[in-house]
Amino acid sequence: MSQPAITRSGAALDVRGLSKSYGRIKALDDVSFAAERGSVTALLGLNGAGKTTLFQILTGLFVADRGTVQVLGEDFAARPTAALASMGLVFQQQVLDLDLTVMHNLAFYAGLHGLRGSVARDAIASCLGQLGLGDLGPRQVRELSGGTRRKIEIARALLTTPEILLLDEPSSGLDTGSRRALVADLFTLARERDIAVLWATHLVQEIEEASKVIVLHRGRIVAEGSPSDLMARSGSLTLEAAFLSVARTGQEGAAA
Ligand SMILES: Nc1ncnc2c1ncn2[C@@H]1O[C@H](COP(=O)(O)OP(=O)(O)OP(=O)(O)O)[C@@H](O)[C@H]1O
Known part of the structure; x- marks a missing residue:
């Protein structure tokens, strides 16, 4: 290695x-x-x-x-x-699209970084799981609390394994x-x-x-x-x- x-x-x-x-x-x-x-x-x-x-x-x-x-x-x-x-970046400004689900938000970001299909799905599952958000994929971001949204932004920043x-x-x-x-x-x-x-x-x-x-x-x-x-x-x-x-x-x- x-x-x-x-x-x-x-x-x-x-x-x-x-x-x-x-x-x-x-x-x-x-x-x-x-x-x-x-x-x-x-x-x-x-x-x-x-x-x-x-x-x-x-x-x-x-x-x-x-x-x-x-x-x-x-x-x-x-x-x-x-x-x-x-690098993974999490700044003060909110970056998630409130009208999309958690999964769609993360899949879009993964796609921007060249992660697709099962590679993207595995990365999303791993990052959400690590932050204890494993069951939130289908939820619309707008329905979630500020703290949970922040955690999703951190999961998003982790997708590219920074x-x-x-x-x-x-x-x-x-x-x-x-x-x-x-x-x-x-x-x-x-x-x-x-x-x-x-x-x-x-x-x-x-x-x-x-x-x-x-x-x-x-x-x-x-x-x-x-x-x-x-x-x-x-x-x-x-x-x-x-x-x-x-x-x-x-x-x-x-x-x-
Ligand atoms: N675009 C700019 N033009 C002129 N002065 C600026 C600009 N951006 C920041 N400053 C000045 O530079 C200094 C440092 O600002 P900076 O925003 O980096 O600090 P900060 O620690 O992030 O503050 P805060 O916690 O208030 O965001 C301050 O005196 C600020 O007024």
């Missing part, structure tokens, strides 16, 4: 020195980090921190002013189509119970499918189990480490206090 491709740092996704400005606003300023397989890397930032800009660069919508992105050992800029083919999953506030608009269920599913998926999950959010409670937390503040990384590292370094008893401390002061080590 071939070895999985890796980047210069050994991680699935490796970002170095990314900068992007909109006129005089520095949305990203020399951002570097890596996301490893089988784990969740959380990108935590208040409004305006630069999370969306980063995701737009990682998905090829925008080009960075400076810096590089490596995906599975390849330079994104050199081979964007291959890089994008290895090695990297980019999530931009995936629990946006969900109630606490649905959010908790979604969070648990995503951590399990990262482990079981050996996917590198990069999860942007401003909700600290969601990512307390993350292997690594990166705090982005006004375009700069102001803290990076495991949740317990961040709490210890800022002298905080909770991850939320540690986050607010570094986000407020723009640097690590400030007392909460």
